[in-house]
Structure formats: structure tokens, C-alpha cells
Amino acid sequence: MLFHSVDFLVFFAIVFPVHLLLRRTRFMNGWLLLSSYFFYAWWNPVYLLLIIGTTLVDFYVVRTMELSPRKKLWLCLSLLSNLGALAFFKYIRFFTQNLNGLLSFVGVHTALPVLDPVLPLGISFFTFQSISYAIDVYRGDFPAEQNLLRYATYVSFFPQMISGPICRAGSLIPQLRSAPPVSVSAFTSGASLFLTGLFKKVALADYLGMYVDRIYGAPENFQSPALIMATFSFAWQIYFDFSGYTDMARGVARAMGFHLTRNFNAPYTASDLGDFWGRWNITVSMWFRDYVYIPLGGSRQDRFKTVRNVFLTMITSGIWHGASWSFILWGAVHGIGRMATRELSFLNSAVSRMPLAVQRAGVFLFVTFAWIFFRARSVGDGCMIVLRMFSSGWADPRFPVILLIPIAVVWTYQIIDAMEGPARRFWDVAPVRIGLAVLMILYLALVSQSSAQTFIYFNF
Amino acid sequence: MESMQATRPDQERLALNLSLRDWLVVALLVLVLLAAAPSIPFRPRAPRVERDYRIPFALSSRYDVYRRYTTLAADQFATLLVGDSVVWGQCSLKTDTLAHHLNELTKQPRFANCGLDGMHPIALADLLEFHAPAIARTRVLVQFDPLWMMEELRAEKGHVTLYNRPDLVPRLAAHFTGPFRETASLSWSHLMRNSPLKDWGERLADTRVDFLAWSLDHPYESPLRAISSTLPPSEDLHRQRLVRWDEHPTLPMDSSWSSPDESEQWKAFRRILSLLERRGNRVLVVLGPMNEHMMDIPTRTAYGKLKAALLADLAKDGVRVFAPSLLDSAHYADICHPLGPGYDSLARELLLKESAWMLGLDETR
Numbered sequence: 001m002l003f004h005s006v007d008f009l010v011f012f013a014i015v016f017p018v019h020l021l022l023r024r025t026r027f028m029n030g031w032l033l034l035s036s037y038f039f040y041a042w043w044n045p046v047y048l049l050l051i052i053g054t055t056l057v058d059f060y061v062v063r064t065m066e067l068s069p070r071k072k073l074w075l076c077l078s079l080l081s082n083l084g085a086l087a088f089f090k091y092i093r094f095f096t097q098n099l100n101g102l103l104s105f106v107g108v109h110t111a112l113p114v115l116d117p118v119l120p121l122g123i124s125f126f127t128f129q130s131i132s133y134a135i136d137v138y139r140g141d142f143p144a145e146q147n148l149l150r151y152a153t154y155v156s157f158f159p160q161m162i163s164g165p166i167c168r169a170g171s172l173i174p175q176l177r178s179a180p181p182v183s184v185s186a187f188t189s190g191a192s193l194f195l196t197g198l199f200k201k202v203a204l205a206d207y208l209g210m211y212v213d214r215i216y217g218a219p220e221n222f223q224s225p226a227l228i229m230a231t232f233s234f235a236w237q238i239y240f241d242f243s244g245y246t247d248m249a250r251g252v253a254r255a256m257g258f259h260l261t262r263n264f265n266a267p268y269t270a271s272d273l274g275d276f277w278g279r280w281n282i283t284v285s286m287w288f289r290d291y292v293y294i295p296l297g298g299s300r301q302d303r304f305k306t307v308r309n310v311f312l313t314m315i316t317s318g319i320w321h322g323a324s325w326s327f328i329l330w331g332a333v334h335g336i337g338r339m340a341t342r343e344l345s346f347l348n349s350a351v352s353r354m355p356l357a358v359q360r361a362g363v364f365l366f367v368t369f370a371w372i373f374f375r376a377r378s379v380g381d382g383c384m385i386v387l388r389m390f391s392s393g394w395a396d397p398r399f400p401v402i403l404l405i406p407i408a409v410v411w412t413y414q415i416i417d418a419m420e421g422p423a424r425r426f427w428d429v430a431p432v433r434i435g436l437a438v439l440m441i442l443y444l445a446l447v448s449q450s451s452a453q454t455f456i457y458f459n460f
Numbered sequence: 461m462e463s464m465q466a467t468r469p470d471q472e473r474l475a476l477n478l479s480l481r482d483w484l485v486v487a488l489l490v491l492v493l494l495a496a497a498p499s500i501p502f503r504p505r506a507p508r509v510e511r512d513y514r515i516p517f518a519l520s521s522r523y524d525v526y527r528r529y530t531t532l533a534a535d536q537f538a539t540l541l542v543g544d545s546v547v548w549g550q551c552s553l554k555t556d557t558l559a560h561h562l563n564e565l566t567k568q569p570r571f572a573n574c575g576l577d578g579m580h581p582i583a584l585a586d587l588l589e590f591h592a593p594a595i596a597r598t599r600v601l602v603q604f605d606p607l608w609m610m611e612e613l614r615a616e617k618g619h620v621t622l623y624n625r626p627d628l629v630p631r632l633a634a635h636f637t638g639p640f641r642e643t644a645s646l647s648w649s650h651l652m653r654n655s656p657l658k659d660w661g662e663r664l665a666d667t668r669v670d671f672l673a674w675s676l677d678h679p680y681e682s683p684l685r686a687i688s689s690t691l692p693p694s695e696d697l698h699r700q701r702l703v704r705w706d707e708h709p710t711l712p713m714d715s716s717w718s719s720p721d722e723s724e725q726w727k728a729f730r731r732i733l734s735l736l737e738r739r740g741n742r743v744l745v746v747l748g749p750m751n752e753h754m755m756d757i758p759t760r761t762a763y764g765k766l767k768a769a770l771l772a773d774l775a776k777d778g779v780r781v782f783a784p785s786l787l788d789s790a791h792y793a794d795i796c797h798p799l800g801p802g803y804d805s806l807a808r809e810l811l812l813k814e815s816a817w818m819l820g821l822d823e824t825r
Contacts (some may be wrong), residue, residue: 116570192478207672214676231776400675413475433478437486442493447672 001042003194003248004202012252013062017258022177029153032176040121047120050085051161056129057081059145062137064229066144068409077135083125089117090124094323108219122162124320126155128287133169135291142169150176159253163245165263172258180257191256192437197247197441203405203447205241211403216375219385227389233399236407237369239268242281266414268367271359272304272345273338276367285319288313310342311335321374326382330373337366388437401409482710509536512560513694517672520577523591530574531594538573542588543603543746547575549803551793553696556800561807566819571601580608581728589735596739599820602732603746606766607724607796611716612712613761663712705754705792705801712756713795717766720773722729732745733779744817745774750804751792782814 001007010114014037022028041048043422048372079225087095092115099113133154145151164433182327214232215222218386222230243264250260263282277285296309311332354362376382416423428433509532519525541559547555561574569750571714574595579587581604588595624673674692678685720726736743747770749782752760767783774781782804791802800805816822 063583168757171693188480188483189474189477191483192474192476196476210672212674398676399677402671402675417473427475432483433476434482434485434489436476437478437482438489438493441486441490445490445494446497 001039003252004062004247007042011035011042016256016417019108020182023182024256028179029147029149029176032157033149033153033256036096036153036156036161039158040156040161042116043121047118048125050089051126051156052079052119052152054085054127054130055155057153058134058147058152059148062134063144065134066137073180075134075138079131082131082134086123088118088129091319092117093101093322102256118311122196125164125166126161128284129166130155131379132166132287136169142173145169157253157258159249159256159258159261163242163249165246165249166287167260167263167283171261175258180259182255182257186257187255190251190253192251193247193254194251195242195437195440197249197251199249199444200240200244202244203440203443205237206408207406208237208403212375213398216381216385217376219376219381219388222382222388222397223392223395224389225394226399227385227392229397229399231372231375231385231389233369233403235268235364235371236410237262238371240410241386266417268364268365268411268416269360270357271367272363273334273341276363277338284317288317288320292316294311307339307342314338325379326373326376329382330370333370337370479612503636509533509572510694511692512554512557512562512573513691514554514557514573515558516575517577518694520579520690522588525692526574526587527574527594528592530592532691533572533574533717534594538570539599539601539818540572541596541603542574543583544575544579544584544605544608545577546605546796546798548577548579549573549575550577551701551797552800552803553702554694555775556803557590558798558803558807561800561804562818563812565807565811569765570819574604581725581763585728585731589734594751596741598741599817600741601744602714602736604729604748604770605796606717606748606750606763606770609718609720609723609766611718621787624722634760700801701793704790704795705751705794706789710754713754713759714756715759717762720766720769726770726773731761733774733777742817742822743780744814745779746810747771747781747783747785748796749787749798750797750801751784751789753789754795780817782802782810784809 001011012060015031018031019028019035022031025366037048037051040051058081061078061081062076065071065078068074093114096112097116100114101112103112128343133142133145133151137144145154148175154167157167157172157176160167211235212230215226216234217335219227246260246263250262253260262282265277265279265282267280270279277442284285293309293313297305299306301309312335314335315328316331318327318329318334321330323325372385373379373382376385416427497590510530513529513533515522515526515529530540540563547558554560554573557573559571561570562571573591576584576587637663665717675681675683687803733745735745747767750763752763771781786796787802787805790803791798793799811818
């Protein structure tokens with residue numbers, strides 16, 4: 001179910017009042033779970049069995065683990081269950097295709113059958129949430145949940161089950177236990193977040209996507225300016241798309257009294273790549289930090305190992321995004337960039353003394369460059385786009401000039417937002433707030449495309 | 461990695477954070493503006509619709525454009541040609557369609573091309589009912605394409621409408637997704653059709669502007685041009701097959717046909733005729749012309765029986781109907797779409813055999 005659909009409006013119009021009625025009763029989690037399963041089943045009821053199965057396995061395995069002296073064994077079982085499901089549904093095709101390629105390369109002409117299961121919606125997110133729970137209990141950071149209903153609600157809480165934000169058990173389970181109050185201000189600020197997210201997605205991301213799809217659909221037909229403009233457009237498209245989704249998710253949760261972790265914090269104003277990953281898809285970035293980077297040794301080892309750890313973490317992040325070499329390359333590019341900027345930061349170089357605006361521009365350009373491999377249909381396409389950017393002609397990109405307006409407005413807003421002064425206070429004045437909201441709603445009603453596009457991160 | 465820090469909820473400042481009072485003001489303003497929007501005359505009525513105009517292919521689902529176009533065309537042209545891609549001219553340029561050849565032969569701009577690509581009868585019934593009120597009391601040549609009665613294209617009740625024409629239901633309806641999409645959309649459609657907001661919703665849809673897709677083709681032009689112009693330019697931008705059907709290896713078509721009693725498409729077509737009758741239109745039905753050259757013998761025999769049954773069904777109710785002769789094989793692009801010369805032949809035959817209706821002489825007698 002898409003947040004920006006009538007389906008969801010009807011769904012929420014039923015779920016919310018019942019939640020208000022049941023909030024202080026023992027039926028609250030049951031109702032939320034039922035709603036969440038219905039929300040998921042709207043896409044494909046069969047795959048509900050997968051969520052239920054992994055939930056049951058994790059619940060009982062982690063409870064047993066907490067009491068067992070052989071904790072590591074039980075943790076491995078939980079990881080095996082989650083990563084096994086992820087490996088099968090997300091990576092089996094990629095793995096067998098590459099294995100067949102390798103076998104053929106070494107002269108073995110026996111092809112393994114290539115399975116191509118349907119990728120269950122949100123599998124990367126709900127499995128990561130389950131893994132974080134198991135590891136947190138293993139480390140003793142959080143006690144195993146004793147109530148199956150509450151645990152199942154934690155895994156599949158509908159606002160965040162499809163594309164995050166990934167919530168740690170320590171953040172969401174206590175809220176499910178205490179039934180946070182639903183105040184008028186929580187509801188109105190949730191609605192404000194939802195409207196912002198809806199506008200980002202429908203008005204901005206989908207419009208940018210129309211240009212990006214045209215160029216990236218057949219990059220061989222376009223020259224340098226079009227490829228450059230499409231790449232910049234994609235940088236903004238994916239930001240508006242994903243941050244719009246999480247704004248809507250958090251808005252829905254907030255309206256119901258729940259706080260989900262913030263997932264974006266003006267990432268294109270980051271001043272170095274570490275800063276960027278602290279602002280982009282924050283919950284996933286922190287997941288990789290806590291469950292991959294730190295277990296590998298983090299930065300507490302020698303320089304070489306630290307560099308290796310950063311690189312491996314970024315490669316893993318790339319693989320998590322998708323089963324394709326282009327995502328791995330995207331992760332590798334970020335890994336190289338992160339290592340390079342880390343080394344530079346140790347030197348009292350000219351780079352580190354550059355004005356903040358230049359540093360920010362540099363990070364934005366680098367991140368945008370890396371998005372080429374994320375968006376391209378294949379590594380070959382990505383490389384071809386990079387080559388054509390620097391070697392093809394300068395034909396008119398036919399970039400709709402009007403597209404520059406929303407980008408300029410958002411960028412200006414982000415810069416103003418970072419300030420404390422009269423410019424920032426301008427946004428907090430009631431007529432400005434109200435005027436913006438009215439304009440956004442009118443735009444959504446009268447201008448934006450009527451067709452509902454899915455979210456880019458639904459693919460992961 | 462080590463520099464990552466999550467922001468605590470209480471530290472977060474939302475880009476937009478409206479209080480309850482703000483939301484109430486917003487709701488009031490939005491309601492007032494949306495209620496007033498249909499009355500704002502920001503689109504000047506075009507004095508003339510260009511001859512040979514047809515809705516651009518890319519806007520085949522923009523029913524608000526269809527509504528504006530038919531409003532203008534009903535004022536300017538004596539006869540409106542309504543139907544699917546056969547009328548629209550799927551396999552011809554806009555200067556080679558049936559409407560064009562009729563205008564050429566009569567040496568007057570009498571005929572307007574109000575065809576729309578993919579508009580099968582179930583969809584056409586909704587299109588005419590909800591998005592073409594202005595054609596009431598006009599002369600309408602409505603084409604029935606028997607293609608839609610092929611078993612392969614058989615429509616279960618209502619499904620085809622929603623399958624490829626989700627916006628045909630009144631415009632306050634939006635897209636549904638998921639396994640219950642059909643049921644939800646049908647229910648919503650039924651609700652909207654009987655809603656007191658229906659008229660306002662349709663007028664609001666007319667106010668809707670769509671310069672987004674347009675701006676990709678016109679990147680440096682002001683969006684005001686797209687917003688303020690009554691009709692988008694009629695461009696031959698889509699990929700067309702302008703070659704005869706037998707230039708490529710083609711197997712004879714082997715198909716069966718739904719009977720008129722069972723076909724939802726035929727029932728929808730009868731609803732169209734009832735609607736036009738209620739609206740006071742003077743109607744001529746054109747049945748076909750299908751490319752029988754492309755059918756194998758059993759299919760052609762069955763098609764002949766079907767055509768006879770359809771003609772008898774219409775004749776029984778006194779509907780004026782014309783079944784054109786089979787065109788020359790070289791004049792078809794596929795199973796149902798004529799090429800330009802085919803339209804020329806069809807126009808000549810229509811003017812010859814239905815001259816009184818085509819030239820409006822039946823009204824003057």
C-alpha cells in the first residue's frame with residue numbers, strides 16, 4: 001500500500017480511530033499488528049507468511065538465547081534465519097548467474113538453474129530490524145521481549161515496515177509497551193510531516209524522475225549536458241523520494257503517538273563523506289556502523305585495518321541496496337571516497353582549510369557522481385555514462401528549466417534552516433507556514449501527476 | 461562512520477509544523493480556493509480548433525483535455541467522429557484520418573476527429589457520459605470496432621475500463637493498488653457517480669493543469685503556455701506504423717468472437733447509443749471496417765455472422781447503421797486500422813451511400 005494513495009487514506013481513516021479507542025487497552029498491539037499485516041498483504045498476501053515465519057523464529061530463538069549459556073549458537077541461528085531469507089529472495093539469482101558465468105569462464109559448461117523469486121516488499125528492512133534486535137539482546141543492550149504480539153508488532157509496524165526507518169528495539173518496543181499519548185499537537189505535527197513528505201514525493205521526486213527516466217533509459221542517445229543534468233536530477237530525485245517516504249512514515253506514526261527515528265538531515269549540506277552518511281538514511285547507516293563496522297574493529301585498530309573496515313562496510317552497504325554489480329561499485333566508490341577523505345583529514349592540507357561552502361559542494365559533487373552507478377541499469381551503462389559525460393558532444397540537454405525552481409527552493413531552504421537568524425525565523429511565521437501548506441496542497445491537487453509512482457527504495 | 465550521529469526526536473525542527481489552528485485555516489483556504497477554482501477563467505476559449513486536430517497520443521488519458529476539445533468542436537463542427545484508434549488514426553498522420561478525408565471531399569471543415577486511442581466501448585461509454593457533456597444534441601458518427609468482440613480481448617464486466625482507463629471514473633477518484641484494486645475502484649466509481657460533488661469534481665478536473673509531461677518536450681517554453689492554452693498542440697510525435705499489414709510476415713488470424721448477447725463490449729456500445737439518444741444526438745453507427753484479408757476462413761465466416769447479428773440487433777431498434785465494404789488489402793495496416801488511402805476510400809463510400817446524413821441534408825428535409 002502506498003502512502004500517497006486513496007487506499008491508504010481509507011485504511012488510515014479506519015485504523016486511526018480504532019487505535020485511539022484501543023490505545024489504553026491490552027488490544028492495542030493486536031490491532032496494530034492486524035493493521036500492519038493487512039497493510040502488507042495489500043501488496044501480496046502470500047508473503048505475509050514470510051514475515052510471520054521470521055518473526056516466530058526470531059522471537060523464540062532470541063528468548064532461548066537470552067537464557068542459554070551458548071548464546072552465540074542461538075544468535076547464529078537467528079542470523080541464519082534472517083540472512084537466509086534475504087539471501088534466497090534477494091541474492092539467489094545474482095549468485096547463480098555469476099556462478100554460472102564463473103564456471104563457464106573456467107571451462108565448466110554446466111549451468112546451475114537460475115532461480116528468480118519475487119522480491120518480497122521491504123525484506124531488507126524488516127530482516128535488518130530483526131537482526132538488530134537479536135544482536136542487541138545478545139550484547140545485553142536490550143532484554144528479550146516476552147510478549148509475542150508486541151514483538152510481532154515491532155517487526156511489522158506498518159508505517160516503517162516497507163522502507164524504514166529501521167527502529168531499534170530499545171526505541172520502538174518501549175513505546176509499544178507504554179502506549180504513548182496521542183495529543184493534538186502530535187497529530188498536527190504528524191500531519192505536517194506527512195504533507196511535507198507527500199509533496200517531496202509526488203510533486204518533486206516524480207517530476208524529476210520523468211527527466212531522469214528519459215535520459216537513463218537510453219543514455220547512449222544523449223550527450224554530456226543531458227547526462228550531467230539527469231545525474232544531478234537523480235541526486236535530488238532519490239533524496240526527495242526516500243526522504244519523502246520517511247517523512248510520511250514518521251508523520252503517520254507521530255499522528256498515532258509514536259516517534260520513529262529521524263532518517264534524513266539535510267544530507268546535501270554535509271561537509272565530508274562521514275558527515276553525509278550521518279545525514280543520509282541515518283538508521284541504515286547506523287545499522288552498518290553498529291553491526292558491521294564496529295564488529296570489524298571500527299577505527300580502534302591500525303590505519304590499514306580501519307581503512308579496510310570502512311571499505312568493507314561500504315561494500316556491504318552497496319550489496320544491501322541491491323543484487324547487482326552496479327550497487328557494489330556504488331558502495332566501492334563511496335568506500336574509496338570515505339578512505340580518501342579520512343586520510344586527507346589527518347593532513348593539515350589545503351582541503352581541510354577550504355571554506356565550508358566549497359567542502360559542501362565537493363561532497364555533493366562526489367555523492368552525485370556515485371549515484372551514476374546506483375541509477376544506471378548496469379555497470380556497463382554506468383561506465384558508458386561516465387565516459388560520455390567527458391567525451392561526447394555538447395548537444396542541448398533539453399532540461400525543463402522549470403525543474404530548477406523546486407531544487408533551488410529546497411536548497412535555499414536547507415541553507416536557511418541551518419542558520420539561526422531572521423531568515424530562519426521567517427519560516428516560523430504563521431502566515432508563511434499556512435501559505436506554504438496551502439500552496440503545497442493546491443499543487444498536489446491541481447498540478448502534479450495523477451499516477452502513483454512507487455518509491456525507489458521499495459526495490460531494496 | 462564514527463562521526464555518525466542520530467538526531468533525537470526532541471532535537472528535531474520540522475520544515476513545516478502546523479498547529480491545529482494553522483490546519484483549520486489551511487483547510488478553510490484550500491476549500492475556498494478549490495471551490496472557486498473551476499470558476500476562474502484562466503483558459504481563454506480558442507476561437508477556432510484547427511482543422512485535422514486530434515488529441516495528442518501522449519494525452520490519450522487526459523480526459524479533461526478531451527472534455528475541452530469536444531466542447532470547442534461541438535460549437536465549430538457539424539459532425540463529431542467518435543470512437544477508438546480507428547477514428548483517431550492509429551496508423552495514419554493527422555492529415556490522413558477519416559475526418560481529414562471527409563473534410564477534403566466535402567471541401568468544408570464539417571467533421572471533427574474525436575477519436576481516442578484505446579477507447580474500447582466500455583471505456584467510451586464512461587468517456588462520453590462523464591467527459592463529453594458538450595456533444596449533446598450534435599451529429600455524432602460513432603464507430604464500433606468489432607475487434608473488441610474477439611474472444612482474446614473479452615472483457616469481464618467492468619474490468620477493462622479499470623484496467624487501462626482508471627481515470628475514467630469521475631476525477632475525484634484516485635488510483636487504487638493491491639489485490640482488491642478492481643473492487644475498490646468499482647465501488648469508488650459507483651460512489652462518485654452518485655455523489656453530489658460529481659459536477660464540482662468534473663469542473664475541478666477541467667481546472668487541473670498538467671505542464672509536467674509537456675515541459676519535457678518543450679523545456680524552454682513557459683509553462684503558462686501549457687496552462688493557458690485551451691488545447692495542447694496536435695503533434696504527430698508517437699511512433700506510427702504507416703505500412704501495409706502484409707509487408708511483414710503475418711499468419712492468418714485465427715480467432716473466435718463473442719456473441720452480442722454475451723459481450724460486455726457490445727452491451728456497453730448499446731449503452732452509448734442510449735446515452736446519445738437521451739442527449740438528443742443524431743447518430744450514425746459505422747461498423748468496422750475490419751481487415752478480413754487477414755483472417756483465416758473460419759474466422760472470416762464467423763465474423764460475417766457476427767456482423768450480420770450486430771446489424772440486425774441495431775436495425776431492430778431503428779438505429780441508423782452503415783457497414784462499409786471491405787477495403788483493399790493494401791489499405792490496411794493491421795487487423796482493424798486503415799492506412800491513409802483506406803480512410804480516403806471509406807470517406808468516399810460514406811459520402812456516397814450516406815450522403816444525406818453525412819451532409820446534414822436529413823435535417824433540412
